[in-house]
Amino acid sequence: MSAAEPPTRWRSVLPHLTEPLPPDHTPQAAAGGNGVQVNLPMELVRQSVQRKEFWDIPAEVVDAYRAFRPTPLWRARGFERAVGARVPVYVKYEGGNISGSHKLNTALAQAYYYARAGVKELVSGTGAGQWGTALAAACAMFGMKCTIFMVGTSLRRKPYRGTLMRTLGATVHASPSGLTEVARQADAGVNSLSLAIGEAVEYAARTDGAAFCIGSGETYSILHQSVIGLEAAGQLAALDAEFDAVVGCVGAGSNFGGIALPFFAAAAEAGTEPPLLVAAESSTTPKLTRGTYAYDRTDATGTGPMEAMYTIGSSYPIPDSHSAGLRFHGAAKVISAMRHRDEIAATAVGQVEALDAGRIFTRGEMVLPAPESGHALAAAARLAGAGAEGNSAKGNSEVLRAEKGVVVCVSGHGYLDLGAYQQLMDGELSDEAPDPGALRLAMGDLDRVERLAEVGAGAGHVR
Template sequence: MTGVDLPTRWRGVLPHLEEQLPADRTPPVAPGGGQGVQVNLPMELVRQSVRRQEYWDIPAEVVDAYRAFRPTPLWRATAFERAVGARVPIYVKYEGGNISGSHKLNTALAQAYYYARAGVRELVTGTGAGQWGTALAAACAMFGIRCTVFMVGTSLRRKPYRGTLMRTLGATVHASPSGLTEVARQSEAGVNSLSLAIGEAVEYAARTEGAAFCIGSGETYSILHQSVIGLEAGDQLAALGAGVDAVVGCVGAGSNFGGIALPFFAEAAATGTRPPLLVAAESSTTPKLTRGTYAYDRTDATGTGPLEAMYTIGSSYPIPDSHAAGLRFHGAAKVLSAMRHRDQITATAVGQVEALEAGRRFTRAEMVLPAPESGHALAAAARLAGAGTESTTGHARAQQGVLVCVSGHGYLDLGAYQQLMDGELTEDGPDEGALRRAVADLPGVGQQPVGAGAGHER
């Protein structure tokens, strides 16, 4: 079901937070004694990150690009409800019907537009499962700029056709660690993470004339751009005469969850009503919101960018390999972390076997193949909608209905489903001792940095 107009404004959540987000901090010293990498943003993206403004006009060129695939479908997944024994309706918002196969295109188009207007000739990024890299490659092709992607090597080897699709769209693709950057050369043997891929992209962009680093998930402006998901979903539910008391999205750094959930928070705050339960479904291999620490941490492996206040398991933590793919990022977006700290959103961790089982059930019931990341959200939604009074998320079960975002399709992830059916998958959760060590030296939010004056943080 579509039946609603395409939003022409994004909706932000910053005006509805009681406090400003904690300010970023400068890292102590860049590795090798350098001065650090400066990531230059177009001024409009800076404004979207800091200004407490609720509505932002979407540029006409971006609206025109959105029209190729938006509004995206929303339907009641009655067959999936039967498959999981749901006692309340489950509504699905599907973001996989575009060239990138995921929600990532919503912000990729916006960012490519702003960077192109700022005179940037090449965008450089890191990607985990390849959805963001594909989205940025498509957006760069649309707005006439070059694209270079560093993709986590294990993901690229498992999904070589992600690389093929990005190259078809005109991008240059490197497996990370690539050997092309100093951060890769200095990385520990066997390290294969999104943090490293991002670090390589940051370094590469800094030394390439006319290039800029571009990120697709954790930044406040990227979550703002994703608000089209929740805005459409709210209108579509209203057109159906339906209501929900739980909203679920998977979370890597946070753009998909923020996109589906935060417009519901903003609407409730603006109208003085109670918001639905907003549940971030994360990977049990990377449990920043359920087992992490609210602290200042780096966002990439270079350690040269600003330190951000986030829920984190530590950027140095060696994340166990899994089919969580794009969810395998050590930290959560600072806006989501601040809201988690204030109990305005909540989280649950899902293992890859449960996630892929939920994805397989959804495929057989609804004839749509979800990405493994989306399987985490579907598993959490099934818990919330199930029989009984208390779900395995640790919260009361939904009484009215559950809205879940299926963030992308899984047609390039069939290897994961094959391993599931072959019984080859295991659950390798984080080691508690290693988690503690990875965050032991991180300054907690509210703690003073060394040499700082008193009382400036919050």
């Protein structure tokens, strides 16, 4: 790969995991024939399960990547000065495409594979709108219809996200929409990414020629995002940059996985210690810092596969925030398994701190980050400064600190999030802490995963 060319292969972390991922469980409804079936193109299935390290990127997808990749990486000296950093902070910026985020990396790949499989329409749910916009753009590029269910509170705050998706040819519904049974059965006032995804799953299942697709938590989507870390590694080497920490924000995990896991794979291959890999999550949705490792559903229908994940419970009423892209109850199963083995670290950030970090970054670097990316920037500032407080997978608190340098992925721009920044500057922004009792209730009946090796071998799960 030259400095002016995007990668032509994705890199999987699966060959470097010391234990197999726990198998998915099929809910009773699906097992009895009444569940919603989500059919994947076989290549996406293979990318999810095979322990193959490098996967050729289809030529059509590489050509599409060339419109915006490689993405820039630079040393954020203005940000360093503003936060009093002791060590360099390097930024990998993914916001310079039509979707405004890293989501286009997997949207293009998925649209390509679904189109080859004969699918005519892709349907999905979106939180902050980056994924919906990316999928709308990818469908337009590959000649497919697109239907998006967007979390209603987020769409009302950011109506131009809907406008952009419609400009790209997509049909956009605010969730809960009233178009699906899962929405009609939802509690009044519920606005969640899980519900939006559930509506998309149900709608796709009853629509001829349509298929549901997802942009963040699945293993294949994290594989597609490896272009971020692969590019970053080459760019950092060209700068002779020293670093010992890599940071990304986490909703389900594709952005964090994209920037961090290629560094883990490279270290495993070389037999060296990987950098500290830090997942920055929203304090309103603290699955990696306060959740439990258990089997949980991925959407509000409850008919898709139950996956082993760090979760606060799919029934937990997540407090509202401007970082809708982080408001998902669970983390990807690959991220969760690595978290369980303490191969990655996690820290929680409130939206006030996140947006303030975004404001500081804007003034220092002349780039406006999305609120989600502000969480990663806040964590990077802590790591490069006095150190950040995090939690290990075993529940122990720890101080996370970089001694050489920090690499952080700014996963998207915030130009459609200016209302959040206005609230910050007007002093109207606050953080709503999760309710401990509600967390315990939502996680109480989940089947917990204790021993990965036994579960991976088919020994079942334990409470």
